[in-house]
Amino acid sequence: MIETAGPARMRHLEQRLAHQDHLPGLVAAARQNMSEPNRF
Amino acid sequence: MSLTEQQARFFDLFGYLSFPGIFAAEAGAITEAFEQVWTDHGGGHNQRAHDHTQNSALLPFIDQHASLCALLDDERVESIGSTLLGDDFNYMSSDGNYFVGDTVWHSDGYSRAPGYCSLKLAFYLDAVGRDSGCLRVVPGSHRKGDPYAEAVHETIATSGSNLTEEHWGIPSTGVPAVALETQPGDLVVFNHRLKHATFVGDTRRRMFTINLQQRFREEDEALLRECIGSLAGFWSETVYAP
Numbered sequence: 001m002i003e004t005a006g007p008a009r010m011r012h013l014e015q016r017l018a019h020q021d022h023l024p025g026l027v028a029a030a031r032q033n034m035s036e037p038n039r040f
Numbered sequence: 041m042s043l044t045e046q047q048a049r050f051f052d053l054f055g056y057l058s059f060p061g062i063f064a065a066e067a068g069a070i071t072e073a074f075e076q077v078w079t080d081h082g083g084g085h086n087q088r089a090h091d092h093t094q095n096s097a098l099l100p101f102i103d104q105h106a107s108l109c110a111l112l113d114d115e116r117v118e119s120i121g122s123t124l125l126g127d128d129f130n131y132m133s134s135d136g137n138y139f140v141g142d143t144v145w146h147s148d149g150y151s152r153a154p155g156y157c158s159l160k161l162a163f164y165l166d167a168v169g170r171d172s173g174c175l176r177v178v179p180g181s182h183r184k185g186d187p188y189a190e191a192v193h194e195t196i197a198t199s200g201s202n203l204t205e206e207h208w209g210i211p212s213t214g215v216p217a218v219a220l221e222t223q224p225g226d227l228v229v230f231n232h233r234l235k236h237a238t239f240v241g242d243t244r245r246r247m248f249t250i251n252l253q254q255r256f257r258e259e260d261e262a263l264l265r266e267c268i269g270s271l272a273g274f275w276s277e278t279v280y281a282p
Contacts, residue, residue: 001100001102001103001109001112001280001281001282002280002281002282003282004106004109004110005109006113008113008118009109009112009113009131011128012112012121012128012129012130012131012252013130013131013279013280015130015255015256015264016130016131016132016264016268016279016280017279017280019261019264019265019268020268020278020279022265022268022269023268023269023271023272023276023277023278023279024277026269026272027271027272027275027276027277029272030272030273030275031275034273034275036085036086037085037086037097037099037273037274037275038097038273038274039085039094039095039096039097040095040097040135040137040139040143
């Protein structure tokens with residue numbers, strides 16, 4: 001998604017990319033409490 | 041392709057839009073890419089084969105295939121996002137699914153990110169009808185704060201708390217709704233707050249989504265981070281795949 005993104009696509013990605021630093025910690029905690037990832 | 045003022049107004053009031061045949065020319069290639077992604081990820085949920093008893097889900101999804109990534113650049117997707125959310129909309133994420141049986145009434149975050157609109161572009165890759173797993177929606181139920189929407193929400197807030205028998209004396213299947221029957225190549229777009237469900241259907245219904253959202257104002261960074269944090273339940277450590 002990122003590697004093939006041109007400027008137009010990046011415009012739609014940049015804000016979330018800039019605010020994702022907390023996600024790995026949340027995923028690590030989720031893995032401790034869940035036997036598998038969510039299903040819809 | 042440009043959305044008309046009437047389409048934008050319809051989406052605002054009723055919470056959904058349907059685009060029959062809009063991806064008909066690409067339906068075969070899209071389905072092929074969809075299956076390739078699943079093959080590359082074990083065939084079903086959590087790197088295991090789809091077992092036909094529970095839904096399989098993979099998130100992020102379109103990120104896993106170059107041609108699906110390119111949908112984000114497609115002028116049809118760009119037009120829908122720009123018209124309904126603004127030119128600077130965010131790509132939230134995407135999910136691929138093999139659905140099994142019913143998905144009862146729910147919203148995709150009725151109370152999340154107050155003041156911001158987010159929507160789902162849903163690509164159904166099999167022909168689905170009213171009683172074979174197509175999407176049903178309750179028009180207008182996305183309008184949080186509106187007395188009608190709030191009354192609907194009290195009864196069918198989440199898939200784990202449908203109270204249609206207790207409150208309305210009807211089964212979930214009896215809720216007045218629009219059944220959006222689709223063929224491969226059709227596209228359905230709906231507001232994340234809209235109440236929706238599917239009933240019946242087989243054990244391997246193929247569907248994927250692209251989720252878009254209005255860009256957050258700087259002062260709402262905490263809301264944005266909360267939204268991003270909701271991906272943790274899918275064990276996705278980054279918002280997008282490389």
